[in-house]
Amino acid sequence: MESSLTRKQLLTATLGAASAVGLGGCANLLPKPRKGRKIVNFWHLLSEPWLKPTEEMVARYNESQSKYQVVPLLVPDTSADSKFMLSVVGADPPDVMLHWTQAMSTWAEGKLLTPLDSLMTREEMRRFKMESYPVIAKSGWYKGRLYGITVGFDLFVCFYRADHFREVGIDPDPAKFPATLEEVVEIGKRLDRFDKQGNPTRIGFLPQTLVNYVPSFGGWFYDDKQNQLTINTPQNLKALQFMVEERKRIGFDKAIRFLSGLTSSAGVDMPFIGGAYSIALDGEWRVEHFRRYAPNLDYHTVFLPPPKGGRPAASFSSTNFITIPAGAKQVEGAWDFIRWWSGLQDLKASAEFYPPFGWMPRGEAAVHTPKYQEFLRSAPQYQTFLNLAQSNNIEVTPSTTYQLFLMDRITKWSDIALRGSLSAEEAMRQIETDVQQERARRRALGYEE
Amino acid sequence: MKKNLVGYAFISPWLIGFCLFTAFPFLASIYFSFTRYNVVSPPVWVGTANYQVLLTSDPLFWKSLKVTLYYAALAIPLGVVAGVSLALLLNLEVKGMSVFRTIFFLPSIVPSVASSVVFMWILNPQMGLINGLLRRFGILGPAWLQDTDWALRSIVFMSLWGVGGSMVIYLAGLKEIPAHLYEAAMIDGATTFHRMRHITLPMLTPVIFFNLVMGIIGTFQVFTEAYIMTQGGPEDSTLFYALYLFQRAWRYLDMGYASAMAWILFIVIMTVTGIVYRSQKRWVHYGE
Numbered sequence: 001m002e003s004s005l006t007r008k009q010l011l012t013a014t015l016g017a018a019s020a021v022g023l024g025g026c027a028n029l030l031p032k033p034r035k036g037r038k039i040v041n042f043w044h045l046l047s048e049p050w051l052k053p054t055e056e057m058v059a060r061y062n063e064s065q066s067k068y069q070v071v072p073l074l075v076p077d078t079s080a081d082s083k084f085m086l087s088v089v090g091a092d093p094p095d096v097m098l099h100w101t102q103a104m105s106t107w108a109e110g111k112l113l114t115p116l117d118s119l120m121t122r123e124e125m126r127r128f129k130m131e132s133y134p135v136i137a138k139s140g141w142y143k144g145r146l147y148g149i150t151v152g153f154d155l156f157v158c159f160y161r162a163d164h165f166r167e168v169g170i171d172p173d174p175a176k177f178p179a180t181l182e183e184v185v186e187i188g189k190r191l192d193r194f195d196k197q198g199n200p201t202r203i204g205f206l207p208q209t210l211v212n213y214v215p216s217f218g219g220w221f222y223d224d225k226q227n228q229l230t231i232n233t234p235q236n237l238k239a240l241q242f243m244v245e246e247r248k249r250i251g252f253d254k255a256i257r258f259l260s261g262l263t264s265s266a267g268v269d270m271p272f273i274g275g276a277y278s279i280a281l282d283g284e285w286r287v288e289h290f291r292r293y294a295p296n297l298d299y300h301t302v303f304l305p306p307p308k309g310g311r312p313a314a315s316f317s318s319t320n321f322i323t324i325p326a327g328a329k330q331v332e333g334a335w336d337f338i339r340w341w342s343g344l345q346d347l348k349a350s351a352e353f354y355p356p357f358g359w360m361p362r363g364e365a366a367v368h369t370p371k372y373q374e375f376l377r378s379a380p381q382y383q384t385f386l387n388l389a390q391s392n393n394i395e396v397t398p399s400t401t402y403q404l405f406l407m408d409r410i411t412k413w414s415d416i417a418l419r420g421s422l423s424a425e426e427a428m429r430q431i432e433t434d435v436q437q438e439r440a441r442r443r444a445l446g447y448e449e
Numbered sequence: 450m451k452k453n454l455v456g457y458a459f460i461s462p463w464l465i466g467f468c469l470f471t472a473f474p475f476l477a478s479i480y481f482s483f484t485r486y487n488v489v490s491p492p493v494w495v496g497t498a499n500y501q502v503l504l505t506s507d508p509l510f511w512k513s514l515k516v517t518l519y520y521a522a523l524a525i526p527l528g529v530v531a532g533v534s535l536a537l538l539l540n541l542e543v544k545g546m547s548v549f550r551t552i553f554f555l556p557s558i559v560p561s562v563a564s565s566v567v568f569m570w571i572l573n574p575q576m577g578l579i580n581g582l583l584r585r586f587g588i589l590g591p592a593w594l595q596d597t598d599w600a601l602r603s604i605v606f607m608s609l610w611g612v613g614g615s616m617v618i619y620l621a622g623l624k625e626i627p628a629h630l631y632e633a634a635m636i637d638g639a640t641t642f643h644r645m646r647h648i649t650l651p652m653l654t655p656v657i658f659f660n661l662v663m664g665i666i667g668t669f670q671v672f673t674e675a676y677i678m679t680q681g682g683p684e685d686s687t688l689f690y691a692l693y694l695f696q697r698a699w700r701y702l703d704m705g706y707a708s709a710m711a712w713i714l715f716i717v718i719m720t721v722t723g724i725v726y727r728s729q730k731r732w733v734h735y736g737e
Contacts, residue, residue, distance in 0.1 A: 081699065081700075082699050085488055085489065085699075085702070086488075088489065089488055089489055103702075106701075106702055110487050110488075110489040110490060110702065111489060111490065112489055253592070256574070256592055256595050256596075257574045257575055257592055257595075258575070260573055260574045260575050260592065260595050261573070261574070261575030261576055263573070263576075402701075404700060404701060405701060408700075412682075412684075412685075415682070415683070415684075416683075416684050419597075419683065419684070421597070421684060437506060437507075437508075440506070441502050441506065441507070444498055444502055445485045445495055445498055445499070445502070445705070445706070446485055446493065446495060447485065
């Protein structure tokens with residue numbers, strides 16, 4: 001009797017334990033495929049205001065064919081990289097993923113991604129190179145293989161408030177916008193406003209992110225053709241010196257305090273809408289933001305004028321990559337979806353996917369379609385970005401495996417210089433030193449570059 | 450034996466979880482710390498290279514260790530003083546005391562992410578509550594989290610927000626002090642200060658010791674506040690050790706290097722805790 005009861009207890013306990021362990025992992029939350037369709041899991045980072053356009057775009061793809069069913073899943077931006085890596089390591093990655101990480105080369109080196117050129121036909125590769133804007137054609141590559149196709153890319157141009165210009169008696173006509181950065185600075189000074197204590201209440205023009213200005217000074221941090229670092233060059237230094245001088249003019253501490261009050265990056269209280277700046281260097285997504293949150297905002301967009309002797313029509317670009325993780329189960333479906341969305345299937349047909357996101361298409365041909373022209377009529381400021389997209393003077397994140405470290409050091413030391421704690425020269429030297437130390441460390445540990 | 454098996458079967462979910470998610474990673478990280486490992490590819494043995502590079506040519510390693518030690522040196526004593534003081538106040542016989550105790554305890558159960566976001570607003574140099582109050586008195590407050598001199602101190606200040614957790618333990622300790630000790634002291638003419646100095650604090654030392662050890666372990670692993678509020682800035686002034694470790698592991702995919710950092714941290718924590726343990730003979734009274 002006692003023995004029988006013990007067995008029962010043992011069985012109950014084991015079953016209970018098994019159920020408890022199983023409950024966490026066995027809940028089947030996967031969507032059921034529509035009849036005859038294969039599920040393609042799509043992870044993306046497109047939260048509001050891009051979530052609805054993403055879901056609509058996916059729904060349109062699902063309607064456009066009967067073989068696959070793409071299931072979108074929003075992954076929080078802050079944990080997307082680690083979730084993605086763990087999903088690949090755990091052999092359960094999504095089939096396709098859109099992200100804006102700068103770690104593309106690191107991931108490619110780590111064999112986390114499927115080379116997309118292995119899925120492309122020769123004709124598709126030819127068209128990809130021919131049709132795409134220069135910046136797209138050169139993005140997503142690592143050691144001669146294409147790991148990500150760009151859908152949506154950021155460029156940076158000057159947004160300026162026409163009402164502020166009129167207020168100080170300057171004609172806001174874009175054709176009359178200054179031709180040099182030095183002239184922009186002079187106009188910026190006229191647009192500055194201060195309170196009784198001398199604290200800025202409006203800053204006419206305040207350069208903020210070094211990588212956005214360096215291309216206009218004719219510099220960049222990496223030479224992709226020579227595979228060489230080009231950190232402490234006269235052009236890069238000049239860009240940082242220019243920015244530091246502008247901070248000094250406002251006052252380092254005053255600028256820090258002013259910027260700390262500008263906390264909103266989207267919505268009706270964005271600094272540019274609120275009038276905290278008169279001229280701001282910003283990305284193309286703002287056009288859609290402004291149309292949504294401040295439809296009556298009186299502003300124009302122009303290329304960032306280069307400094308005297310600088311490089312015109314230049315910008316840094318960060319891109320959204322669509323990739324197929326290594327170990328994806330539905331590669332064919334994922335590739336079909338990528339071809340459809342990026343316009344590799346039909347560039348002109350893809351034109352209509354981009355306006356709801358406020359993004360530029362992959363190539364010029366899509367711009368001339370009626371759908372895209374309709375979008376441009378409603379947001380004429382966008383044309384500036386499309387014009388800039390044709391430039392060959394656009395720089396992208398270097399395709400090295402220490403690119404995150406490099407970009408982080410640029411941000412860190414330029415920020416320190418902009419806080420007035422270090423000279424521009426010393427900051428540049430520090431970036432160089434840190435990056436060379438990191439390369440030496442990586443070499444000592446046997447990492448690939 | 451069979452009865453034991455039943456017991457083990459019942460605790461098996463915990464045992465399995467502990468072995469899989471705590472013991473195995475803990476032990477595996479010793480091996481990883483001697484490898485080059487990016488999570489995806491198999492680890493490659495590099496001997497003591499990770500430790501050598503850390504100790505000889507990584508200035509951020511030393512910087513983050515210094516920041517963490519400085520934080521610990523400020524936050525631990527302050528936490529003890531604030532916790533004991535609060536417990537003493539909340540040990541008074543006042544009407545509605547349970548309400549006060551609840552109010553002071555509540556912040557400690559607010560998730561640290563939520564607290565961090567709230568403090569980012571409170572400490573905002575332009576729109577923050579504190580600088581707003583200072584402005585009323587004509588004082589220009591510091592830029593707090595944006596200021597290299599104030600950022601770390603701001604996080605120390607913020608750590609006091611969660612002092613309610615230790616306060617409850619101190620309060621329980623105070624309740625355990627026998628009343629007859631106070632009665633005898635009062636008969637002997639001891640003043641309030643003397644009773645505090647010679648009865649309350651000595652009798653509370655076991656609890657202070659416990660909170661001190663827990664505080665040391667906790668402060669050496671501070672991460673959330675810096676991750677949410679400053680990302681280690683400005684100018685690395687809040688680059689805590691755990692934050693740098695996280696960056697190495699997950700941002701730069703250098704898991705072997707991060708594992709070596711984790712083991713150095715483990716040794717540092719064990720050493721400091723060991724020193725505190727050895728010191729207890731001198732100042733902790735167990736009423737024997």
